[in-house]
Amino acid sequence: MQIFKKISEGLKKTSKNFGNGINDIFKKSKPSNEILQDLGDFMISSDIGLPLTEKIIQNIKNKKFSDEELNQKNFLEILTNEMLEILEPVEENIFNKSNGLKTILVCGVNGTGKTTTIGKLCKILKDNNSKVIVGAADTFRAAAIEQLDNWCQKNSIDIEKSDPGADPAAVAFKTLEKAKLNNYDYCIIDTAGRLHNKKNLMDEFSKIIRVMKKIDENAPEKTIIVLDATTGQNALNQIEEFNKISKLSGLIMTKLDGTAKGGVLLSITEKYKLPIYAIGVGEQVDDLQPFVAKDFVKAFLAKNN
Amino acid sequence: MFENLTDKIESAFSFFNKITRLDEKQADEGLRKIRQALLESDVALSVTKKFIEDVKPKIIGQEVLKSITPGQMIIKIVNDELINVLGSEKSDLNLENVPPVKILVVGLQGSGKTTSTAKLAHFLQKKLTKKVLMTSLDIYRPAAQQQLQVLGNDNDIKTLPIIEGQLPVEISKRALNAVSLSGEDVVIFDTAGRTQIDQQMMMELKQLENEIRPHEIILVADSLTGQDAVNIAQEFQKTVNLSSIILTRIDGDGKGGAALSMKAVTGCPIKFLATGEKIDQLETFHPDRIANRILGMGDVVSLVEKVAEDLEQEKIEKIEDDIKKGSFTFDTYLQQIRQMKKVGGMSGVLSMMPGVSKMKKQIDESNLDESLLNKQEAIILSMTQKERDNPKIIGGSRKKRIANGSGTDISMVNKLLKQHKMMTNVMKKMSKGGRGALQGLDGIPPDLLNNLK
Numbered sequence: 001m002q003i004f005k006k007i008s009e010g011l012k013k014t015s016k017n018f019g020n021g022i023n024d025i026f027k028k029s030k031p032s033n034e035i036l037q038d039l040g041d042f043m044i045s046s047d048i049g050l051p052l053t054e055k056i057i058q059n060i061k062n063k064k065f066s067d068e069e070l071n072q073k074n075f076l077e078i079l080t081n082e083m084l085e086i087l088e089p090v091e092e093n094i095f096n097k098s099n100g101l102k103t104i105l106v107c108g109v110n111g112t113g114k115t116t117t118i119g120k121l122c123k124i125l126k127d128n129n130s131k132v133i134v135g136a137a138d139t140f141r142a143a144a145i146e147q148l149d150n151w152c153q154k155n156s157i158d159i160e161k162s163d164p165g166a167d168p169a170a171v172a173f174k175t176l177e178k179a180k181l182n183n184y185d186y187c188i189i190d191t192a193g194r195l196h197n198k199k200n201l202m203d204e205f206s207k208i209i210r211v212m213k214k215i216d217e218n219a220p221e222k223t224i225i226v227l228d229a230t231t232g233q234n235a236l237n238q239i240e241e242f243n244k245i246s247k248l249s250g251l252i253m254t255k256l257d258g259t260a261k262g263g264v265l266l267s268i269t270e271k272y273k274l275p276i277y278a279i280g281v282g283e284q285v286d287d288l289q290p291f292v293a294k295d296f297v298k299a300f301l302a303k304n305n
Numbered sequence: 306m307f308e309n310l311t312d313k314i315e316s317a318f319s320f321f322n323k324i325t326r327l328d329e330k331q332a333d334e335g336l337r338k339i340r341q342a343l344l345e346s347d348v349a350l351s352v353t354k355k356f357i358e359d360v361k362p363k364i365i366g367q368e369v370l371k372s373i374t375p376g377q378m379i380i381k382i383v384n385d386e387l388i389n390v391l392g393s394e395k396s397d398l399n400l401e402n403v404p405p406v407k408i409l410v411v412g413l414q415g416s417g418k419t420t421s422t423a424k425l426a427h428f429l430q431k432k433l434t435k436k437v438l439m440t441s442l443d444i445y446r447p448a449a450q451q452q453l454q455v456l457g458n459d460n461d462i463k464t465l466p467i468i469e470g471q472l473p474v475e476i477s478k479r480a481l482n483a484v485s486l487s488g489e490d491v492v493i494f495d496t497a498g499r500t501q502i503d504q505q506m507m508m509e510l511k512q513l514e515n516e517i518r519p520h521e522i523i524l525v526a527d528s529l530t531g532q533d534a535v536n537i538a539q540e541f542q543k544t545v546n547l548s549s550i551i552l553t554r555i556d557g558d559g560k561g562g563a564a565l566s567m568k569a570v571t572g573c574p575i576k577f578l579a580t581g582e583k584i585d586q587l588e589t590f591h592p593d594r595i596a597n598r599i600l601g602m603g604d605v606v607s608l609v610e611k612v613a614e615d616l617e618q619e620k621i622e623k624i625e626d627d628i629k630k631g632s633f634t635f636d637t638y639l640q641q642i643r644q645m646k647k648v649g650g651m652s653g654v655l656s657m658m659p660g661v662s663k664m665k666k667q668i669d670e671s672n673l674d675e676s677l678l679n680k681q682e683a684i685i686l687s688m689t690q691k692e693r694d695n696p697k698i699i700g701g702s703r704k705k706r707i708a709n710g711s712g713t714d715i716s717m718v719n720k721l722l723k724q725h726k727m728m729t730n731v732m733k734k735m736s737k738g739g740r741g742a743l744q745g746l747d748g749i750p751p752d753l754l755n756n757l758k
């Protein structure tokens with residue numbers, strides 16, 4: 001299913017009678033200051049953040065538009081293009097079959113959707129005929145192992161786990177070792193949620209990586225951060241700090257099935273140019289979609305504040 | 306050298322001669338920066354706009370403290386207003402009911418409901434010695450019920466045994482039955498996370514509310530939430546009768562704008578802050594802490610507070626000085642009234658007089674009318690400068706004008722004039738003999754005291 005459709009469906013579920021969102025703004029004709037002000041408001045309310053909002057507004061101000069270009073539909077196009085220019089270069093699909101073992105380490109702050117995303121991802125990879133094993137390296141949170149185990153059982157995915165409280169680096173090591181020995185295509189490590197400003201937890205994270213490198217210098221091939229769409233500007237700090245521990249390969253944004261628009265993705269992309277792999281649009285196994293900039297922007301502009 | 310001297314003289318008089326007040330232009334300029342700070346801290350745009358609108362009149366006309374810039378003064382005023390909106394009054398959980406007290410915990414996916422449920426139970430057991438039962442109604446997320454059970458087992462909190470396949474309403478009934486038998490004081494229901502636009506799941510919540518009839522419904526929200534905070538809080542409040550908010554992940558480096566957004570749109574008190582993943586990391590809410598984060602200008606705020614404190618002291622000393630010199634104009638009195646309204650009302654005004662502390666008892670027993678201060682302030686403000694310096698010139702027609710201008714009546718004006726005269730006399734006696742002279746005075750003249758009633 002297309003994300004756009006999924007999100008529109010989400011909107012239909014809405015009990016509240018929303019206005020027309022972006023369409024209201026562009027009914028007015030020229031990009032007068034008033035329109036630009038409304039546009040700025042729209043962008044800020046979408047979590048794009050102040051600096052980038054001002055930059056985009058300035059871009060639009062600097063361009064000269066004919067009357068025709070300024071009619072509602074075309075102006076929407078202008079904005080769409082501004083956004084696509086930022087987002088299209090970071091589209092990247094990781095759902096393909098891999099040649100040889102690929103290791104994916106999943107990280108992020110608490111409760112963003114790491115475990116669920118891994119559950120969904122495994123299913124997609126398995127459907128693409130990949131042989132997948134996951135490591136339950138969140139040994140800290142209560143019943144985190146059972147949560148991942150549950151996903152794996154439902155989708156017949158192999159899992160490597162230890163007792164609660166075990167060393168997460170040891171679990172990652174064991175999983176990768178097993179993956180190597182048994183010719184898996186994917187080795188995916190779930191980690192405990194950790195706030196990026198906690199030194200001890202970030203040290204623990206860097207130890208997981210260090211230990212994985214003992215088996216394979218190139219591991220992990222991908223370090224993916226999972227972001228929650230409802231998060232505001234703090235997402236930028238999250239990227240900054242996790243990136244310091246281990247160069248992030250890309251990101252996945254979850255919970256886009258809610259009303260949050262995840263506009264912070266634009267600021268993140270501006271600054272870090274991180275590939276965006278996928279978006280989460282629900283809690284079910286098939287609610288993970290590859291990130292397609294065009295669809296994202298379309299849904300973004302259609303979604304109401 | 307001369308410049309130095311002029312500076313000194315100027316600053317010595319500045320309280321009375323050079324009070325600067327914030328004007329609209331300064332307010333607008335300052336508020337532009339505040340707006341930016343609020344938005345960068347993730348305060349929702351609509352809430353930011355409303356806040357700016359509401360705080361503006363509180364800025365215009367405010368006195369700028371000496372050695373503080375208008376911008377710094379504005380930050381201090383905004384900070385106070387933030388604390389005010391966030392809720393300065395402490396608000397406890399509603400536990401004063403016939404047991405079992407029922408608490409329902411709701412919120413988005415991953416906001417911290419389950420962890421907060423356990424923390425709350427732990428707090429109630431440890432700090433308030435309540436017996437608590439926890440129940441998970443999250444049948445959707447894999448291992449969600451186990452998560453609560455593990456937290457219960459690890460921390461000696463009772464949980465309702467898990468029965469696979471039961472629906473949330475059935476489980477809640479079972480929990481209510483269980484507590485009616487085993488007699489816990491509090492039962493806390495943890496629910497599945499849900500997006501507020503998922504109608505089916507929101508219906509379930511409504512149903513649970515009807516079934517359980519909770520005394521408290523707590524929204525658990527992530528303090529890192531962005532602009533969507535208003536939608537989330539509003540929709541949850543529309544569906545169920547929210548009574549409080551817990552903000553989680555305060556241990557992060559988020560600016561916490563969601564706190565203001567949610568408090569502003571729901572009016573629900575924020576009762577706790579969750580500050581970590583461990584069971585005891587739950588704190589009662591401190592608005593100043595959050596205000597400080599949102600504004601991010603703690604240094605300026607404490608600077609202004611320090612200066613204000615020093616100034617208070619300086620002003621008091623200056624007034625004492627004036628009094629000792631025997632110069633007791635209405636301007637001095639006006640300053641005094643304003644000071645004293647802050648410090649202690651009418652009895653404060655009197656205890657200001659040097660050495661009066663021994664008369665404290667007499668003052669306390671005399672039932673002064675505190676609202677008098679406001680009226681007197683208005684009357685003095687309606688006087689011209691000349692009248693203030695030299696009250697003798699205030700005759701019948703001037704009295705009428707002053708009474709009209711201050712919204713009082715002539716008898717009130719007379720009363721104040723009489724009081725001023727009596728106080729001047731007391732001052733004169735005192736100034737002749739210095740501080741010691743008051744010892745000779747046998748308490749406050751009864752006339753003066755009566756005049757203040």
Ligand SMILES: Nc1nc2c(ncn2[C@@H]2O[C@H](COP(=O)(O)OP(=O)(O)OP(=O)(O)O)[C@@H](O)[C@H]2O)c(=O)[nH]1
Pocket residue numbers: 108109110111112113114115116117138141144191192193194254255256257258279280281282283287414415446498500
């Ligand atoms: N609506 C919605 N919910 C999601 C999505 N992804 C995950 N969730 C939910 O968010 C909650 C937290 O997800 P988890 O997968 O446990 O998150 P986590 O990052 O592993 O959490 P911790 O390990 O506790 O830090 C769960 O209730 C998930 O069902 C999504 O795309 N949309």
Ligand SMILES: Nc1nc2c(ncn2[C@@H]2O[C@H](COP(=O)(O)OP(=O)(O)O)[C@@H](O)[C@H]2O)c(=O)[nH]1
Pocket residue numbers: 110111141193195412413414415416417418419420421498553554555556557579580581582
């Ligand atoms: N750092 C931090 N983590 C928290 C806090 N509260 C909850 N968490 C974590 O957030 C994640 C989700 O919490 P959980 O209680 O399962 O959320 P729920 O899905 O709303 O029930 C878990 O990893 C918790 O350990 C907090 O105050 N600070």
Ligand SMILES: [Mg+2]
Pocket residue numbers: 114115116138144190191192193
């Ligand atoms: Mg997890």
Ligand SMILES: [Mg+2]
Pocket residue numbers: 418419420443449495496497498
């Ligand atoms: Mg939970």
